[in-house]
Amino acid sequence: xFLDFFYLLRxxxxxxxxxxxMTLMEALDMGLAQASLTRFYHLCRSVLIKSESDFDKFDxxxxxxxxxxxxxxxxxxxxxxxxxxxxxxRALDDHGDQELFARELEELLRMFEERIKEQKEEHHGGxxxxxxxxxxxxxxxxxxxxxxxxxxxxxxxxxxxxxxERNFKDFRExxxxxxxxxxxxxxxxxxxxxxxxxxxxxxxxxxxxxxTCENAGMLSxxxxxxxxxxxxxxxxxxxxxxxxxxxxxxxxLFQAVSKSNHFKDLQVYYFHNAIYDQLYTTPRxxxxxxxxxxxxxxxxDAEYKVIFVGDAAMAxxxxxxxxxxxxxxxxxxETGMEWFNKFKKRFKKQIWLNPIxxxxxxxxxxxxxxxxxxxxxxxxxxxLTGLEAGLQKLMVK
Amino acid sequence: xxxxKFNGSSGYVVxxxxxxxxxxxxxxxxPLLIKGEPGTGKTMLAEAIAESLDMxxxxxxxxxxxxxxxGLYMYDTVQRLYDSQFGEGDVSxxxxxxxxxxxxxxxxxxxxxxxxxxxxxxxxxxxxxxLLWELDKMEFYINETKETVKTKHRPIVIIxxxxxxxxxxxxxxxxxxxxxxxxxxxxxxxxxxxxxxxIDQKLCDNALEAFYExxxxxxLQKKPSTSELLDWIQALMVSGVSVDDLSSRMPFVGVxxxxxxxxxxxxxxxxxxxxxxxx
Numbered sequence: 001x002f003l004d005f006f007y008l009l010r011x012x013x014x015x016x017x018x019x020x021x022m023t024l025m026e027a028l029d030m031g032l033a034q035a036s037l038t039r040f041y042h043l044c045r046s047v048l049i050k051s052e053s054d055f056d057k058f059d060x061x062x063x064x065x066x067x068x069x070x071x072x073x074x075x076x077x078x079x080x081x082x083x084x085x086x087x088x089x090r091a092l093d094d095h096g097d098q099e100l101f102a103r104e105l106e107e108l109l110r111m112f113e114e115r116i117k118e119q120k121e122e123h124h125g126g127x128x129x130x131x132x133x134x135x136x137x138x139x140x141x142x143x144x145x146x147x148x149x150x151x152x153x154x155x156x157x158x159x160x161x162x163x164x165e166r167n168f169k170d171f172r173e174x175x176x177x178x179x180x181x182x183x184x185x186x187x188x189x190x191x192x193x194x195x196x197x198x199x200x201x202x203x204x205x206x207x208x209x210x211x212t213c214e215n216a217g218m219l220s221x222x223x224x225x226x227x228x229x230x231x232x233x234x235x236x237x238x239x240x241x242x243x244x245x246x247x248x249x250x251x252x253l254f255q256a257v258s259k260s261n262h263f264k265d266l267q268v269y270y271f272h273n274a275i276y277d278q279l280y281t282t283p284r285x286x287x288x289x290x291x292x293x294x295x296x297x298x299x300x301d302a303e304y305k306v307i308f309v310g311d312a313a314m315a316x317x318x319x320x321x322x323x324x325x326x327x328x329x330x331x332x333x334e335t336g337m338e339w340f341n342k343f344k345k346r347f348k349k350q351i352w353l354n355p356i357x358x359x360x361x362x363x364x365x366x367x368x369x370x371x372x373x374x375x376x377x378x379x380x381x382x383x384l385t386g387l388e389a390g391l392q393k394l395m396v397k
Numbered sequence: 398x399x400x401x402k403f404n405g406s407s408g409y410v411v412x413x414x415x416x417x418x419x420x421x422x423x424x425x426x427x428p429l430l431i432k433g434e435p436g437t438g439k440t441m442l443a444e445a446i447a448e449s450l451d452m453x454x455x456x457x458x459x460x461x462x463x464x465x466x467x468g469l470y471m472y473d474t475v476q477r478l479y480d481s482q483f484g485e486g487d488v489s490x491x492x493x494x495x496x497x498x499x500x501x502x503x504x505x506x507x508x509x510x511x512x513x514x515x516x517x518x519x520x521x522x523x524x525x526x527x528l529l530w531e532l533d534k535m536e537f538y539i540n541e542t543k544e545t546v547k548t549k550h551r552p553i554v555i556i557x558x559x560x561x562x563x564x565x566x567x568x569x570x571x572x573x574x575x576x577x578x579x580x581x582x583x584x585x586x587x588x589x590x591x592x593x594x595x596i597d598q599k600l601c602d603n604a605l606e607a608f609y610e611x612x613x614x615x616x617l618q619k620k621p622s623t624s625e626l627l628d629w630i631q632a633l634m635v636s637g638v639s640v641d642d643l644s645s646r647m648p649f650v651g652v653x654x655x656x657x658x659x660x661x662x663x664x665x666x667x668x669x670x671x672x673x674x675x676x
Contacts, residue, residue, distance in 0.1 A: 052576040180563035184522065
């Protein structure tokens with residue numbers, strides 16, 4: 001009977017599957033909602049929704065479908081005035097007559113609508129009209145297990161309006177590219193070798209067999225070092241300025257890389273538009289949090305896989321003129337292009353990931369500088385396919 | 398179907414919706430996935446369930462190196478090889494070299510058990526996928542002995558995650574999900590009462606005020622959580638420092654904030670109302 005609800009959830013972009021829906025039906029058959037709306041709400045949520053970032057969306061769909069009073073603004077202003085005048089609150093243990101409360105939601109909402117039409121004055125402490133401190137199913141500060149609370153602070157939280165409070169708004173994030181998808185892609189950056197330092201702790205079967213044979217059949221165990229990933233990554237991220245629209249996307253990429261614990265080493269630095277004498281340790285690109293780029297060249301060996309992330313869109317002077325640095329107060333003797341070429345010489349493998357879609361590279365603002373940078377580094381768009389192709393490039397010998 | 402019901406326990410404050418989620422997962426025989434900020438009592442929930450339902454608790458703590466196979470069983474080949482060399486034990490009986498893991502232990506337990514898979518997100522990305530069949534069917538096959546380990550009593554499975562890694566969809570579909578929200582002040586008082594029954598009212602009020610003030614600072618890298626608040630209150634009680642204007646003096650602030658930068662940021666905000674120390 002709720003099948004529409006299922007489709008509504010899916011239509012609103014919640015990844016609910018048929019299996020989960022059937023589980024919910026099973027749960028309802030078992031009476032797990034116990035004829036309580038709040039419990040029904042929690043039951044739906046725990047069975048159907050698997051991430052707190054979707055809770056807010058779910059709350060909205062729930063209200064939309066069950067036609068609660070989702071936007072209190074829809075109520076006539078008079079109701080708010082009446083409620084504002086009386087702040088009488090009912091003692092929390094005073095439940096009134098329990099039997100009166102068995103009401104269906106449909107009926108309740110119908111009543112509520114009728115009562116809005118009927119009610120012409122303030123009511124407080126009664127059991128029929130919309131007001132404060134009473135046992136009527138509508139109003140606030142009172143007690144009714146299935147009622148509608150009209151604004152004010154939740155005291156019993158039994159009403160459908162728990163959903164209306166939208167407690168999970170802060171967790172909401174509209175998924176562009178999941179961190180997990182990024183992480184899966186980064187698994188491609190693997191190169192196993194036993195030639196890394198470490199304790200020999202894994203049984204080497206071939207060697208054990210050989211040594212045991214040589215030992216005239218008496219067991220002789222041979223161990224080897226576990227195989228470890230030898231890939232080292234240098235991640236350089238363009239931040240601020242024209243990159244701001246992509247900050248969420250880049251943040252996900254950053255999260256995915258920094259959570260990937262399979263790299264032998266990971267270094268992250270930031271730059272603004274192009275790279276000159278300094279690289280920054282924070283996305284704010286402030287001089288006091290900077291390191292010398294040449295120091296980095298000395299510190300890191302050529303095996304580091306370099307990933308630039310940036311839109312490569314800037315004023316041509318930033319790439320081609322000494323002193324083109326966009327950060328005011330810093331003069332660069334060597335141009336951005338020269339610095340990028342130094343990177344190309346210093347490291348064996350490097351790619352550039354661009355959040356701008358590939359089809360726009362020839363037309364968008366900054367297409368000239370995009371071309372310039374593409375002449376140095378292979379560039380890929382920052383999508384799953386682009387990322388995969390780029391990482392592939394990094395791994396090719 | 399089990400008709401067991403979880404109603405909270407004396408040492409653990411549980412909200413109605415969490416209690417419902419636990420009961421739904423018991424009734425539907427599906428694993429319950431618990432997420433929430435660190436220190437909101439995710440791990441303690443399993444202990445509370447085991448205690449209140451009087452069941453043995455089997456804890457499988459996941460580390461970054463844990464493999465799904467570790468939870469099922471381990472075949473001790475080296476021991477068998479040694480035994481064959483030195484003629485000890487009955488080498489032809491492979492089953493004595495099979496050691497059950499935590500999952501295997503929970504499956505073969507004679508009583509229904511509570512199985513806690515703690516911090517599943519610590520493990521490899523593929524780890525949850527490798528457990529799908531075992532958690533679905535509650536059985537697994539031991540290749541070496543050609544035996545199938547089946548559950549005698551389906552364990553109640555509680556899985557916790559700190560959201561360090563995202564979990565695969567196929568795995569999520571099979572779980573009941575609950576997010577433990579950070580307790581509001583009222584709930585927090587109840588939690589404090591459960592832990593330190595006869596606490597001085599003024600200490601409790603002032604500590605909570607200072608605590609929620611810090612929680613509101615969005616510039617902190619790691620906001621203090623329930624367990625840190627409880628430690629802090631204990632430190633305040635044991636030391637017997639004056640509890641007047643706690644929020645301006647902030648004694649033992651290191652118990653609440655574990656990072657130097659965070660302590661500096663907190664002082665900045667308290668003095669100037671904002672902080673320019675960005676991470």
